[in-house]
Amino acid sequence: MEELKLALKVDDKDNVATIFAEQITDGTCVEVRDKRGSSEIIPVIGDVPYGHKIALVDIPKGGAIMKYGESIGAASRGIRKGEYVHVHNMEAMRGRGDL
């Protein structure tokens, strides 16, 4: 059996999931599970380190990045489903000193 490549979605409102697997490279399929265990297979766009996030849907530029059911920032450019989400394509909206 192929080893499980797990990504966790902690809240129903979330549009990102966190990867809990090593060697996730461009094109790897991961299994996204929610808190009840429902799952969806998503191919990853980009190389994603352990503990980092991927998008679960297409997110337009300026759209909220949702994790824990809350906004953790905004997309600084359009993000595709499966794409690696981090400081290169999202920005914090709090604690920056310039907003």
Place this chain on the structure above:
Amino acid sequence: MGICKEEKTVGYTFQGYKRPDGRYGSRNLVAVIPSVICANDVAQAICRQVQGTIGYFHHQGCCQLPLDLHRVTDVLINLGKSPNVAAALIVSLGCEGTDHERMLAELRATGKPVEIIRIQELGGTSRAIQAGIDAAQSLVLQVSGLQREEADISNVVMAIKCGASDTTSGMASNCVIGYVADKLVDLGATVVFGETTEFLGGEHILANRAVGGPDGPVGKKIFEIVDRMERRAKSIGEDMRGGQPTPGNIAGGLSSIEEKSLGAIVKSGHRPIQGVLEYTEAVTDQKGLWIKDAPGREPEILTGMAATGAQFMMFSTGRGAPQGFPSMPVIKVCGNPNTYARMSHDMDLNAGTIITGEKTIEQVGEEAFALLLKVLSGQMTKNEALSYFGSMDIFCLGPVI
């Protein structure tokens, strides 16, 4: 709310010690309370000799500003009032800055057996130790025969905290505790969380969850306690908000200060925040989810939570925090499966099964709930069985003089 009503008819209960004020304790301890650091050695000697006692060996109580001395007195009183404490022995030096006579009066007013010894008056260390052992023995004999009674789950006050966190904490163990917090609130119990430092970047989210919204008194108070803490850091030239998340956080996958803060806040669940308790305050008849303005460091927040009257704490960790508190069982929920395997004698529950994909947050949440009922009814936590609960301290605001 259908599910909650259904669960209520199931009737969750635990076996607790009913105190004169009507609250139920999960433990039946005789607390030896030094009124000042200078009484610690005598208090320790008493605790070593008398079974059934625990000591609050803090480092405060003299050469502090009046505000802090009042604070220390209030915390020691509320520790003694905790339902896990059946009786108390105050160990006073005689010249300390805390108000040991107010401690005695307020603790006696609870109806619990309370005694005091005064080291200077008794003629020094050896005589005080002898008098203290006799007094503590008498208290243990008075209360050790008390029996547990069935108590409804709504009598529970749960404290929550995370420490020695890692990448797994925000995704596994904190989510489990959030699940338990929501369930307890729905069952009519009280849940208290703190760690004001960790609200930075997430205070607007907490304020939105406050009863009355962000502009109501509770929402405003949440902004106020965060601001108060930041100003204390600024008064010694430090900016707590700058540089968050840290380069290490970013390398670990955290993309914003909001994400970092939410990873900690998620352990409070999703219910409305009813109000903010000051560090020294105890829960009387408050129900639902409450914030206590306490720092994150273990000795100080655990003391604050025990003074709240919490019968136990649920503690999330990733790297493996082993410590507990003298009079409050601490259940360790470990989000990291490797840490759990390495430190299984310190970690009470393995939430690492969530990130290995073996179990869901809800499944481990139910395991945590089943475990807390056992601990409330007397089952020891791993830190209790190992007596890893000696360190504690009281969070003070001003300088030592």
